[in-house]
Amino acid sequence: SYIICAIVGAILALNGHFALTIGTLVAFLTLNKSFNQPIGQISQQINAVAMAQAGAGRIFDLLDQESEDDQGVVTLCRVETVDGKMVETDKRTGHWAWKHPRSDGHVELVEMKGDIRLEGVNFGYFDDRMVLHNVDVYANPGEKIAFVGATGAGKTTITNLINRFYDIQKGSITYDGIDIKLIKKDDLRRSLGVVLQDTHLFTGTVMDNIRYGRLDATDEECIEAAKLANADLFVKHLPDGYQTMLTGDGANLSQGQRQLLAIARAAVANPPALILDEATSSIDSRTEKLVQDGMDKLMHGRTTLVIAHRLSTIKNSDCIMVLEQGHIIERGNHQSLIKEKGKYYQLYTGAIEMD
Template sequence: MRPQNLGQTIQRLMHYMGNHAIFFVFVGILVATSALGNLFGTYMIRPIVNDVLNTGLDQAYIQIGIMALIFLVGVLSTLGYTQLMAVAAQKVVQDIRRDLFHIMQKLPLQFFDTHSHGELMSRFTNDVDTVSDALNNSFAMMIQSFIQVTGTLILLFILSWRLSLVVLIFYVFMFAYIRFSSAKSKSYFSLQQKNIGLINGFIEEMISGQKVVKVFNHENANQTQFEHFNRKLQKSSQKAQGYSQTIVPMVVSLSYINYAIVSVVGGYMCLQQTMDVGSLASYLVFVRQAAMPINQFTMQLNLLLTSLSGAERIFELMDMDPEVDEGKVTLVNVRKENDQYIETKENTGLWAWRHPRENGIEYVELKGDVRFHHVDFGYTPKKKILHDINLFAKPGQKIAFVGATGAGKTTITNLINRFYDIQNGSITYDGIDVKLIKKADLRRSLGMVLQDTHLFSGTIMDNIRFGNLEASDEQCIEAAKLANADSFIRRLPQGYDTPVYNDGGNLSAGQRQLLAIARAAVADPPVLILDEATSSVDTHTESLIEKGMDQLMEGRTVFVIAHRLSTVRNADVILVLDHGDVKERGSHDDLIEQKGMYYKLYTGMFELS
């Protein structure tokens, strides 16, 4: 594979560089000064040698001083552009990372379901690093090499057009081979980048899942699969590097042959007095140096091809369709005056939906009334998971979903907060279609506690505050008390300031679950989506988790994927799901009397999961 649209990739990269054009303009000026300094400094060999031969060393001091000054200017220019280039390159890379992360945050959840985390991380690390390396090295070096190659050719013709015909022939051979090798190698650089992403993704998954790997003795199978990915990377890298690595040795070899021929012919021309010795001395230095900018040019060309492949992968991710949000209804703080809601920026503790209508703004109090109307849904168009689902949850009601694995319990909860959009039917929240509500505001009104708790790097306090970034320390502590997490937190070495590492790896499963409950509690949502924990914890911790969840559910509309029979018994409405259909609904006592599927689940004839 090669970059599908090389021109567009370069254009988009140039756009990022254009945001910091002033840096690149100065870099270009300093690079040109450095390259021209090297050229003119080398050309000064001609008058110096001729002056020494004709008038002696005394008359050459001025010329030597001028040459030294020219080289000094070149050295200072080189120092300047390398420093400026480092600043400019990192500013561009910072912009790319920022935009890439911004886009990543807006992608729908379905995108992350179909892409490995390691492969996505490769875009941020490997691909961005190749772009950074190219900017740091290739931009200035390509300009310098172009000026030096072009300037060298011009000065060679000025010094001796006859000898330059020989040099030009070798230049044609050099560039012909460079073109051939580059054409062969560039098609493998994109494949190399893709295979690096695949192997990074595999390694990331295996490292994060080491417990599972060891439990099921999967080491040998993983090793076989890793070697498969490794071989693919080795082959693509070998082919990419195999061609590109021959360019420099070939150019050097041709330049040695060129130098030998020019030395012999030039010496003969001096003997015939058709060329002066100073011109030959300067000419030979130019010919000897000519291979260096060509080698630099080809080396940077290889790096540039790799970086453009990486840039294309970055821009492909940036071009992914973001999560669609056409909602216009927002959640605002209000106060109630004369039976009317008045919008305010103050935190009144009273919330309402701000619903723009043709005849003005309507404010609908946030209560937590959630209803499904004839909802059909499938993760793919060809396979439906839910069929004609109808349900309602009045404010403060507890709705329990029960059923075997794969019945559709988790899918329903994912639809409430619009992680996925339904194909048919509608879902209303306080009488408003959720498609009309901005997703950020919709999700701000919902709390979630999942079985698989995810904690972030930071402190215990930071992880609780993740549920509400505006919460004070006191509010976070109150939330921890409500979740029954306060006692274990205070026993930690640094209390609420205890650092959390590796997704909470320094905490027990029960402690992580209690923090997840506290995180939902500090958000204080009117609607709660709860997937009860089934982790193996000790009896005392399990009791704390159950009590914390019960306290969290009090006074809220709750959708719970039930695993505890006590939760099922206490639910206002129980929905029994089977293969995406609601088979039974009612209270615990009603469903027991029917002696249907729920009765079998409850009595252990079926498995409750």
């Protein structure tokens, strides 16, 4: 309406029709603009309300979802050795076992070692479209297993299945010889330390963020975990040390510092098994060395599953598995795969050329 009034009014004023002057036209356009402004504001408010309704609809859909049906019966418990026999205890012994009820009423304690096995696993987010095909993975206690391959090959999917975020269509996944379907999900996930590429810190002190790995950890245990992760040095230089407040997802820290706190968080949990998903991909090479040293200390003696695009970080792995379109096409250590001059050789030599 503003444009129409301006054009028509200008034509009438210039041709002297209806005794319309330029001053009158300007006054009329000012009134026109004042009249249209609240209409525009109302339309913007209606648009905001419509967007809010759409967002609220998704939130309510999520809230209406039924809780996961957890039929697991095996739980995690602390144990100590008395007269050469494992017994359950409330003490912080650093040793854990699976509390496995048997059909005869007997409860068996199975030592938690970190033996993870996937046998003949087929999985798809939809039943008609498989993502993983006949995957076999054997991780003995204390071994470091690495997964490499192109984006979308199924590396992260494997770790999601071990955490039982999804259930497989075919095959079996066992943890210390126990089918993970028998293990309560909370206990299963509590036994696995996870360090991801994207680190999320909470509003609170540095100490609180480290303690999130194990809520009953003491201050001394959190500081020891920070030293193990090479985070203690930079934390001491913060304004209030371990009592420094972090806000905005740790916005006052660098990416490398946030990653070191994530490693410290996993260290204080002291899990027998670790999952490291692209943990050093978003930091510079100098910081990567510090983070890598922290992760090497954390991985010592623990079963570790590593997903990495920087192949230099997995050269010392006990076994490297190369995935392509959901299939494991190569497996072996670094030296044997280089000698084969297959897909891993192409990925590794290409990475060196890029560096």
